[in-house]
Amino acid sequence: MGGAELTSQAQPEAPWDIVFLDRDGTINVRVDGYVTSPLDLNLLPGAAKAVARLNRSGCRVVLVTNQRGLATGSLSWSQWARVMSRLDELLAAEGAHIDSVELCPHQRGECTCRKPQPGLFMGALEAAPWARPHRCAMVGDMTSDVVPARALGMRAILLGEDAPSLHEAVEDLLAPPAPSGE
Numbered sequence: 402m403g404g405a406e407l408t409s410q411a412q413p414e415a416p417w418d419i420v421f422l423d424r425d426g427t428i429n430v431r432v433d434g435y436v437t438s439p440l441d442l443n444l445l446p447g448a449a450k451a452v453a454r455l456n457r458s459g460c461r462v463v464l465v466t467n468q469r470g471l472a473t474g475s476l477s478w479s480q481w482a483r484v485m486s487r488l489d490e491l492l493a494a495e496g497a498h499i500d501s502v503e504l505c506p507h508q509r510g511e512c513t514c515r516k517p518q519p520g521l522f523m524g525a526l527e528a529a530p531w532a533r534p535h536r537c538a539m540v541g542d543m544t545s546d547v548v549p550a551r552a553l554g555m556r557a558i559l560l561g562e563d564a565p566s567l568h569e570a571v572e573d574l575l576a577p578p579a580p581s582g583e
């Protein structure tokens with residue numbers, strides 16, 4: 402799912418080709434179970450501004466999300482679509498957008514894309530042959546978010562461990578490189 406928009410390359414001056422973001426617990430407040438109603442989609446403080454900073458830096462922003470509820474029936478496809486349009490609206494209100502969405506709608510053990518498997522990342526990279534994994538980064542709130550990204554050679558930031566929130570994670574990603582040599 403998604404990917405078509407990635408035919409548009411990152412800007413040449415962008416510090417990253419693609420920054421991958423988890424959704425629940427990274428951009429929006431995690432709920433018990435699945436976010437099934439647009440009313441339950443609440444952005445975490447500073448998250449939209451952080452996404453807007455990534456957008457302005459010229460990289461592409463790709464959402465990578467497991468939504469097993471679509472397989473179990475706890476989340477319908479129309480609920481998923483409504484929740485995602487709410488996310489788009491809330492981000493747009495702060496000048497932010499997601500370029501592409503990579504979704505795993507599958508049950509555990511039935512696919513090669515459910516994180517921590519690498520399928521969602523590989524799908525995005527296939528759609529973006531201009532992107533190089535070592536110029537890609539991932540921010541997520543679970544070990545299963547960072548494991549596949551690191552396995553593919555990407556930089557990965559685990560919220561709660563490497564940075565307190567998406568805001569600080571993006572500060573780190575966009576910080577100018579430290580001068581080398583002393």
Ligand SMILES: [Mg+2]
Nearest residue numbers: 423425426542
């Ligand atoms: Mg999460």
Ligand SMILES: [Zn+2]
Nearest residue numbers: 505512514515
């Ligand atoms: Zn899957």
